[in-house]
Amino acid sequence: MNADSYGNRLALGEARDDPAHxxxxxxxxxxxxxxxxLAFVVAYIDRVNVSFAxxxxxxxxxxxxxxYGAGAGIFFLGYFIFEVPSNLILHRVGARRWIARIMVSWAIVSSLTVFVSGATSFYVLRFLLGVAxxxxxxxxxxxxxxxFPAxxxxxxxxxxxxxxxxxxxxxxxxxxxxxxxxAGVHGIAGWRWLxxxxxxxxxxxGVAAFFVLTDNIADVRWLNAEEKSRIAADLARDALTRTETTARGAFANPKVWLLGLLYFCIAMGNYGLAFxxxxxxxxxxVASIGNIGLLSAVPSLISVVAMIWIARHADRRNERRVHVALCCAIGAxxxxxxxxxxxxxxxxxVALVVAAIGINSIAPVFWGIPTALLGGAGAAAGLAVINCTGNLAGFVSPFIVGWLADLSGGKLLPGMLAIAAALLIGAALVMGIPFHRTSPSSQGTFK
Known part of the structure; x- marks a missing residue:
């Protein structure tokens, strides 16, 4: 089948269900x-292992x-400041080199946390981890x-x-x-070994990333010419629904900031759960640290199945707002x-399992919205703006919970009420996004 014929079938919505496709x-x-x-697994472990330490x-x-709350969260200040420049550099030099650089940098900083001796050094290294x-x-x-097309x-x-x-x-x-x-091996505390x-x-x-990743479809050897043409046709059609903008245009786009605010509410829940x-x-x-570790795995494992099912359901129904809103409410x-x-x-x-199902299922569906709207250098800047704005919640969330815990004599309920409120605000925001479909097969756009 030639690329033109394939493109025509895709435009009619037929090729997506083609077995070859x-x-x-x-x-x-x-x-x-x-x-x-794998890269995200080790990244996230390095980001939140402080919750066990x-x-x-x-x-x-x-x-x-x-x-602790301030130190856990200050990671996201460094992350916020350097997010957009980092993504623009990746857009320019390619994912292979830049993702490898990011991973090697954060690995070094994370390992240096072994030398933390007080609040100041804790703050500094957490900030540098966010920068990395x-x-x-x-x-x-x-x-x-x-x-992958939208x-x-x-x-x-x-x-x-x-x-x-x-x-x-x-x-x-x-x-x-x-x-x-x-703990105590060679006189080193267990949390330092961690x-x-x-x-x-x-x-x-991180070192492996330099050798494994490929920057674009044209350079891979494991796709033949016809397969590359098919993917290129999909992506070309997909590009027609995107708004091509400059990096400066992304900063001036109110839709980007609205999505950033929505993602802030989502991330409040993510980090409330993680930390x-x-x-x-x-x-x-539960007193045993080992048993705490094992029990903490239960919500995570069960939520994996829910994440994939909910995302597939959102793609099949071509609907994302209601899926995001319901998951926010379930998480709260x-x-x-x-x-x-x-x-x-x-x-x-069991309640943590319910929370994990709701909270962990939000972001995959959410990210289908901005990636279907933004193109060009504006996509690199816009996605970074949305992510770093949202991830300011990584500072706010643990700080608020820790601060409220200290004020209330160690009680977690006030902090969890604040996190739940943020998730419910996120549900209201996403349902208020003006949105319309241009055709039965379209991804939809902002009005």
Whole structure:
């Protein structure tokens, strides 16, 4: 089948269900997504392993919950400042070199956290970790948008973003094991071993990224000429629905900032879950660090299946706003229930499963919206603006929860109420986005 004939069939909505078309994108997925998934797993473990280190580090260094919350969150200030420049550089020099640079940099900084001795050094290294990691996530989303058309993008992003719950499923037990079994080895505290070992893992994956990633379709050897033409036809048709803008144009686009505000609300939930699950489980009466690590993996593992199913459902229905709103509401309900029923381990963990299903399923569907709207250099800048604006919640979320915990004598409920409120505001925002469809097969655009 020639490219013109294929393009005509795709325009009529027929080619998407063609077995050859499905097989082509399955092949593309197998070759691209697994490594990016692995990279995000180690990135997210390095980002949130401080939530486990906290269980020993605060006592060793005499730090308060407020200091922990500020230190956990200051990562996102560095991330915010350097996000847009990093993504623009990636757009210019290519994903292979820049993603490898990002990963090697954050691995080194994460490993250096072993030398934290007080609040100041904790703040400095968390800030530098954010600087090092800036650009990774929006860079990968941009990279995927250059390989997969909008009709398949939510489920591809979902596959990539299952790295978040999987990192929790892996990182929880691993962090608990490292802290429990390496404590005191060579006179080094368990939480210091945690940062050292997990940072070195990121270093290995970062070096591999330089050799594994390919910047564009034309350079790959595992696609033949016809397959490359098919993908190019898909992407060319997809580009017609995007707004090509400059980087400056993205900053001036109110839609970009509206999506950034929405993503801020979503990220409040993400980091409320990521940074406080171990503390919530401990509050339910689980004392063993190893058992806390194992229980923290349960919500993460179960939410993986939900993430993929919900993203596929959103793609099939060609509808994203209601999916995002419902997931926000489910996440808010689960978080509140996990602390309201903290006295019962079983009920609390079940509530965390509900929270993880809702919260972890939001972002893959959400990112299908801006990637279908933005093109050119404006896409690199716009995705970075949305991501870094949203990820300011990574500073606000843990700081607010920690601060409210200190004010209330260690209670988590006030902080979780704030997180739940942010998620519900996000649900209202996404339902208020003006939106229309240009055709039954279109992805839809802002009015």
């Amino acid at each position: 499905t097989a082509l994108y399955a092949k593309l997925t197998r070759r691209i997504v697994p490594f990016l998934f 906290k269980l020993q580090m605060l006592t060793d260094l005499s730090l308060s919950e407020t200091v 990691e800036a650009g990774f996530f929006p860079g990968v989303v941009l990279y995927l948008s250059n390989w 009709q398949r993008r939510s489920q591809i992003i979902a596959l990539f973003m299952t790295a978040i719950p999987v990192s929790g499923a892996i990182g929880g037990p691993l962090s608990g094991w490292l802290m429990a079994h390496l 940062f050292l070992v997990e940072g070195l893992g990121s270093l290995v994956v 406080w699950v171990p503390t919530i489980i401990k509050a339910s009466g 309900f689960g978080l509140l229930a996990s602390v309201l029923f903290a006295a019962n381990v079983t009920v609390s963990v």
